[in-house]
Structure formats: structure tokens, C-alpha cells
Amino acid sequence: MRGLKEVVKLEFPGARFQVCVLHAVRDSLRIRRNKERDRIAEGLKGIYKAVSRKEARQGLMKFKKRWGxxxxxxxxxWEENFNELTTFMKYPEGVRRFIYTTNQLERLMKGYFDEG
Structure with missing residues (x-):
């Protein structure tokens, strides 16, 4: 059985995929020790708050050195999903915040289905 990504690529060969950064961060912090959560969260910011993929890669290497x-x-x-966690960086800064998380889409869908 094919996954969603493979099916979308068949229908839309030029499609880009973005993993929700907010969900990835939450997932990363969920199973960590309480005393380390803030430091891990701060380290992850070095990846997803970078201004370029190059800078994000450097942030990932720093994170790996500290927590690996x-x-x-x-x-x-984070290494395996790096490309799909940083797809939003291929777009102008003004629209990145709408791409890197699915929260706005989830809110829209929740409102649609709650009203219907």
C-alpha cells in the first residue's frame, strides 16, 4: 500500500512536503525529562528558526553534538526529516509562518466541521 506522500507525488509531481514543525517539537519534548525540556526546546529553535536551510543544518549539527x-x-x-521540516525555508519569509505548521489548517477544518 502506498503512503499519502507517494500518491500525491504521482498526481502532483512538483509537490513539496512540509512536516508540521510545531508537532515535531511537541513530539520531541513529550518524552524528555522535565529538567531538560527547556534546553532541548532552545536547541531545536536553532534549527527551525534559522533564516536559511544552511543555517538550519548548522543548528541541527549543534543540536546533535549537544544531545546526540x-x-x-x-x-x-530530526536528521531523517530535515528536508521536510525545512521545506518552508524555500519560500519568502512573509509566508513561512503559514507553511511551517498545520495549526491554521487544523483550526479552519475544526471550525468548518464544528459548524456543519
Whole structure:
């Protein structure tokens, strides 16, 4: 069975995929020790708040150096999903905030289905 991404690429070959950064961050913090959450969150900002993919990659390397031995699975997730976590950086800064998270889309759909 094909996944959604593969099916979309068949129908829309030029489509770009963006993993919701907010959900990725929340997922990354959910299973961490309370005393480390703030420092991990701050390290992740070095990735998704970067102004370019190059800077984001540097942020990821810094994050890996700091947390890779303690949380290798966390770092691996961000490495494996880096391209889809930073797709929004290919767009002008003015629209990035609408692309990097699905919250606005979720809010729209919730309102649509709650009213209907």
C-alpha cells in the first residue's frame, strides 16, 4: 500500500512536503525529562528558526553534538526529516509562518466541521 506522500507525488509531481514543525517539537519534548525540556526546546529553535536551510543544518549539527549521545533517537528523527521540516525555508519569509505548521489548517477544518 502506498503512503499519502507517494500518491500525491504521482498526481502532483512538483509537490513539496512540509512536516508540521510545531508537532515535531511537541513530539520531541513529550518524552524528555522535565529538567531538560527547556534546553532541548532552545536547541531545536536553532534549527527551525534559522533564516536559511544552511543555517538550519548548522543548528541541527549543534543540536546533535549537544544531545546526540543522550537522545540518539530524537536526533535521528530530526536528521531523517530535515528536508521536510525545512521545506518552508524555500519560500519568502512573509509566508513561512503559514507553511511551517498545520495549526491554521487544523483550526479552519475544526471550525468548518464544528459548524456543519
Amino acid at each position: 549521545r543522550i537522545y540518539p533517537e530524537l536526533v535521528k528523527k
